[in-house]
Amino acid sequence: MKALVLEERLHLSLREIDLAQEMGPLDARIRIGRVGICGSDVHYYKHGRIGSFVVNAPMVLGHEAAGVVVAVGDEVRDLAPGDRVCMEPGIPDMTSRASREGHYNLDPAVRFWATPPIHGCLTSEVIHPAAFTFKLPDHVSLAEGAMVEPFAVGMHAATKAQIKPGATAVVIGAGPIGIMVALSALAAGAGQMIVSDLSAEKLAIASQYAGIVPFDIRSGSLAERVAELTDGWGADVVFEASGSTKAFDGIFDLLAPAGTLVLVGMPPGAVALDVVAAQAKEARIETIFRYANVYPKAVALLASGKVDLKPLISADFSFNQSIAAFERAAESRPADIKLQIVVEGSVS
Ligand SMILES: [Zn+2]
Numbered sequence: 001m002k003a004l005v006l007e008e009r010l011h012l013s014l015r016e017i018d019l020a021q022e023m024g025p026l027d028a029r030i031r032i033g034r035v036g037i038c039g040s041d042v043h044y045y046k047h048g049r050i051g052s053f054v055v056n057a058p059m060v061l062g063h064e065a066a067g068v069v070v071a072v073g074d075e076v077r078d079l080a081p082g083d084r085v086c087m088e089p090g091i092p093d094m095t096s097r098a099s100r101e102g103h104y105n106l107d108p109a110v111r112f113w114a115t116p117p118i119h120g121c122l123t124s125e126v127i128h129p130a131a132f133t134f135k136l137p138d139h140v141s142l143a144e145g146a147m148v149e150p151f152a153v154g155m156h157a158a159t160k161a162q163i164k165p166g167a168t169a170v171v172i173g174a175g176p177i178g179i180m181v182a183l184s185a186l187a188a189g190a191g192q193m194i195v196s197d198l199s200a201e202k203l204a205i206a207s208q209y210a211g212i213v214p215f216d217i218r219s220g221s222l223a224e225r226v227a228e229l230t231d232g233w234g235a236d237v238v239f240e241a242s243g244s245t246k247a248f249d250g251i252f253d254l255l256a257p258a259g260t261l262v263l264v265g266m267p268p269g270a271v272a273l274d275v276v277a278a279q280a281k282e283a284r285i286e287t288i289f290r291y292a293n294v295y296p297k298a299v300a301l302l303a304s305g306k307v308d309l310k311p312l313i314s315a316d317f318s319f320n321q322s323i324a325a326f327e328r329a330a331e332s333r334p335a336d337i338k339l340q341i342v343v344e345g346s347v348s
Pocket residue numbers: 038039040063064149150
């Protein structure tokens with residue numbers, strides 16, 4: 001099957017590769033329509049590894065996918081050929097202790113697309129468990145369906161934050177995940193979202209959305225701005241979505257007493273945390289690892305029209321242009337939020 005293969009660091013090829021074809025009774029066979037390029041795909045492309053995950057053998061990239069079901073296993077009841085779907089890319093062992101205790105995303109044995117040694121979905125067809133395949137309503141496009149994966153990260157972060165109606169929240173970082181977090185928190189009822197970044201282009205894209213107040217950190221102190229907007233009280237929730245070590249300097253100054261800090265971004269190494277500053281506010285600290293049980297809710301929000309992710313798709317490329325798409329993603333142009341590859345169907 002033709003696929004976009006990362007042969008090794010900085011070497012991609014679009015070529016035939018043997019991929020598992022056996023379909024179990026609980027699986028679906030899905031023709032891939034669209035795949036979004038994620039920061040992690042680009043990181044593997046540029047560096048050949050993320051932490052302890054190392055690309056030691058050719059690996060198909062891509063994990064943000066939507067497509068059309070072409071066949072289902074004998075025991076699949078809620079999917080049928082022709083259904084348009086999006087797929088949750090991490091497949092846990094459902095009998096594992098983590099899964100049984102309700103944390104399937106934390107199963108150490110989870111098989112996640114395009115995390116070595118597991119192949120991703122930048123290929124024409126995949127076999128995937130029906131339980132991790134979600135139907136898209138007719139009016140939700142495959143382009144939007146392929147946005148559900150990064151949106152799920154934001155949904156999970158907002159869920160962990162336990163956002164209350166009218167809450168004020170800060171998101172540090174206006175990259176694709178930061179914007180997804182902000183939109184999820186707004187959908188959960190946040191009244192005001194202050195989103196900070198040092199890219200004017202990214203902030204301009206984020207501030208297209210009602211309820212988002214952009215803040216350029218080159219223009220002054222984020223803590224002072226948050227104080228101004230909250231009568232000196234601080235934000236109910238702070239989401240760290242930049243992954244920058246610098247974001248942790250004075251991070252509790254942003255937070256209201258008894259507020260919540262949610263760690264979404266992944267810093268490159270260990271970070272110093274001001275424990276006393278956290279204690280003085282009895283801050284609650286939450287972390288997330290990918291997401292669990294949020295895909296149906298994410299699809300429902302897109303279907304309701306309450307969240308529109310279409311403005312975040314910056315460009316799309318045909319499957320044949322996949323390598324060019326990755327080269328563009330590797331440039332990290334500030335106005336590029338999400339690039340997508342159209343594996344089957346028409347490029348806009
Ligand atoms: Zn992703």
